[in-house]
Amino acid sequence: MSEWTFYGRGQSLAELRKIVQEQRWFFCRISGRRRIGKTTLIRELALANNELSARLLYLQIPDSDERDVATAFRRKLEESDYPGAAKLAPDVRDFASMAQAIGLACRAGMLVVLDEFQYFTRAKMAPFNSFLQAEVDGLRFDNLKVGGLFVLGSLQSEMNALLEDKGAPLYGRITHKLDLDHWDFEDLLDVFSSQSVNHPMQWLTLWTFFEGVPKFYHDAYVQGLFDVPASAFTDELLKRMFLSSSSPLADEADTWFLRELRGKSVSILHYLSEHSGCSHGDLVAALNDTDEPNALGTSLVRLVKNYAMVDKLLPIFADGKSRNAKYYLSDNFLQAWLAVGRPAREIARLKPVEKALSISIPRLNVLEGFTFKKLIRKLHLECSRKGKGDFELTQMSLGYWNRAKTSEQNIEIDLVAIDAVNKKIRFGSCQRSEHAHEAHVLAKFEQHISGFFATRDYKYLESWVCEKVLFSPVFSATYRSDLKSKGFGCYDLNDFARLLRA
The missing domain is CATH 1.10.10 (Arc Repressor Mutant, subunit A)
Structure with a gap:
């Protein structure tokens, strides 16, 4: 197992470097779900430059009250080695003086980072926003060439309420905005390759639990999960990440979601x-x-x-x-926790771990069937966006269904992808195992495609090039050859890996 390093986020890191090098005071919002890597991105920015690291003043806002927040900020000033920072500390007593200290720190060339900024939507915390507004306005109008303010937050709606709502004190003050999403699958392939996680079923299991959340993969690395053989991987993931006394994610969903x-x-x-x-x-x-x-x-x-x-x-x-x-x-993690992780942990409190696993693994297999469909849709979007796929998307549905008069007439298709430019339509059927693409399943798939074209709204698409594609995590050469002879294309996760690495 290789050392853990900084994966992905190259474009985001480049944007931050450009912001801090512009020699202009900035007010930058960085948003993204919890554990997505906002703080890690700031840390990586600082690690590459000692001078920049010395200028950073980082505070994780406590979900508390005015006195506690001001005390935490005063402590950070006292601990800072940046010239003049400690001298600002004694005057910080409340939100008004804290905001003034932020303004003075920025004027001295410091980069102030306020993490968990969304807590300032709380009624007892909200007055800080007006005090900060006054300082931000002064910093903007003075045309400063130094300093900056980062605000990091995980709840999009609350960050919007603070910074995007027209009635909010800080509305219109942001100079830069960065939204962090999950790692792309291409980034995950870099992680898998460096950590020697080579089997696509392992990829699917990890994605089912962690999707593209960097912190969760790092937790798995710390727990030694990537050293586990593929045959024992799923059992050990549940044990190490959720069921043991030292499991890092046992309370994650309840705490943060x-x-x-x-x-x-x-x-x-x-x-x-x-x-x-x-x-x-x-x-x-x-x-x-x-x-x-x-x-x-x-x-x-x-x-x-x-x-x-x-x-x-x-x-x-x-x-x-x-x-x-x-x-x-x-959210994949929330889904996996509620459907698999929490029930397994509750069983393990009273019964042997093996009993918890015997009940939980079948539940996980069902869940992986659902998340595999989601992954295939994500991969189509990623490949098309990066120009690395074989299908140029202009529109994609997460599945087509109708509401017929009888259940026998219902149409359900896992993937409907549209290439309007080239007049192509792709229908996809996703199964967790290649063996599940049985004759009656294929017949039903084709029946649903025919039903789709027979509907009044979509009949005109019948003249387009039609692709019928089957997806599984892995296809053996024998199954692939047999299915292709029946008129179906076949894609597995190895195929997508080759496309993304091309």
Whole structure:
């Protein structure tokens, strides 16, 4: 196993270097889900330059009150080796003096980093924003050539409320904005290659739990998971990351995802973890209370729009008013924790770990079937965006479904990809195992494609070039040859790896 290094984020790091080298005071927002690597990016920026490292003043905002936050900032000033920083500390007593100290630190050439900035949406913390506004305005209008302010936050809706809402004190003050998303699969391939994780089923298992969240992969590295043979990999992932007394992720979801949610919102998340792709009607039938008829709808809207924990997905070509929407948990880790990790941990508290594994592994296999479909869609988007694929996307659906009068007439297709420029359409069927592409499954797949073309809205697409493609994590040469002889294309994760590395 190789040493852990800084993976991916090359473009983001280059953007930050450009910002700090412009010789102009800046106010930069860096947003992204928890554990996505915001703080690591700042640290990497500083590691490459000793002078820059000395100028950085980093504070993780405590979820507390004015006195506690001011005390934490004063302590950081006292500990700083930058000339003049310690002299600012004694005057920091409250939000007003803290904001003034930030202004003075910037004027002295320091780069102030406020992490967990979204906590300033709290009612008892909100006054800080007005004090900071006054300092920011002064720094902007003075045309400074030094200093800067980074604010880091993980909840998009709350960061928007602080910085993008027209009624917010800091509205319009941001000079630079950086949004960090998951690692691309190409970045993950670099991790897999350097850590000798070579089997595509290992890739799928890791992506099912961790998607592209850098911190989780680093935790796996620290736990020695990448040294485990492929045959024992899944068992050891569950043991080391969730079930042992030293497991780093045992409380992650409850601490960072669920701690601010109550009641109906938590019920919705638990239901979706067991019923991915359910309809609004399914949710109503399972969770609606007659004594609180509006609670379900309100909670669902918050989970979709405010917290981005739930995805509302529409059929291909559907407008926003379609009733055929389906709902999914948007975060792989949260889905895996609720469906597999937490149940396994609860069993392991009372029974042997082997019993917990025997119950959890089949649940994980089912979950991997769902996340594999999600991964294939992501790979199509990534390859098309980078110009490395064999299909130029102009539109893609996360699956097509209709609401027919009878269940026998329903149409469900895992992947519908559109290349309008070249008049090509690709239909995809995803199975966790190549053996699952059986004759009756292929027949049903072709039946659904025919049903798609038979619909009034999509009949015109029948004249386009049509590709029928099957996807599995791994295809053997024998299965690939047999399926191709039946008119189906075949792609596995090794194929996508070759495309991305070409």
